[in-house]
Structures are given as C-alpha cells and as structure tokens.
Amino acid sequence: MAGPANSSGFHPHLPGRGYNFMAKALGATMWFFIFYRAREDGPKLLGLRHPWEGHGHGHGEHDEHH
Template identity: 40%
Template sequence: MIHRVTARLRTHAGVLQRRGMASHGHGGHGHYPHGMHFHVDPVHKNAGLAFSVLTWLWIFHRAKEDGAVVLGLEHPWDHGHGHGDHHHHGEGHEFEKEEIGVRPRLVIKED
C-alpha cells in the first residue's frame, strides 16, 4: 500500500514540475500570481484596521465579563444579576407583571 501512495505522490510532483508552478506565487516577495496587482484605497485599509481592532476589543471585553461561563468554570446564575446589582435578593425591589407578553415592571419596596 505504501508503494501506491509514494508512486501517486511522485506522479503528482511530476505534474507540478511540468506546470512550472506559475500559479503558486513563488515569483518573489510581494508579487501576486498571474501578474495581478491590487490597489487598496487607504481609507478602506484604515477602516478595516479600525473594525478589526474594535472586534478584538469586544472579544476581549466579553472574555473578561463572561469568559469563565464560556469555559464552563461557572454558571451564569451563580453570582447575581450582573453589574451594579448591589441589592440583596428579595430586599428593596420586586417585579410586577401586568399581562402576558409585556415586560415586567420594577417596583421598589418602601420600608
């Protein structure tokens, strides 16, 4: 079986050598295959760079906020309801439902 594989590889290598490898981009540094040359407007290059920076910043922010949940190290319901939730559970506020399909309304309890 190995001799079949090596024979096939030798055949494939011979075909590539006969083609001259013209389409594989080995013509030098910075050259495109088949004589193509693309001109990119600096505005588009900078817009792409800005978008990629914002995308990575968002990914890192989300990893900081809920990376442990994504990695399975904790459950999202383990530590309260998110940022700014300094109330104890059941003290100081409750939600009042008006009807089905309507968002519940926050009602602050007066003590």
C-alpha cells in the same frame, strides 16, 4: 518556473488608504469586543462559574427591604 516578468497574469491593485484604515479599525474593534466579552463571560463559558451566581447587581439587598 513562474514565467517571465512581463507575463499578462493577474495583477490586483493595492487598496487605498481609506480601505486600509477602515480594515484596521474594524479589526481592532472586533478584537476589543471579543476580549471584553471573554472578560465578562469567560468563567461562565469555561464552566468555572454558574451564570446565576453572584452577578453583583445588588438585587438581594433590594428584596430584603420589601
């Protein structure tokens, strides 16, 4: 049995609204960043594309003009 309802065990206080908001905001920011990096670097990380293959910055055109 867990004991009587009036036991003098550990009773933590609930966090305030500010802490709840900050925890959710920081958690959402973390997941948005993780998904953004997965979109940018996912194929390279999984071996589907090499890091040096066509990153789309147009440096090839710039070199041809010189």
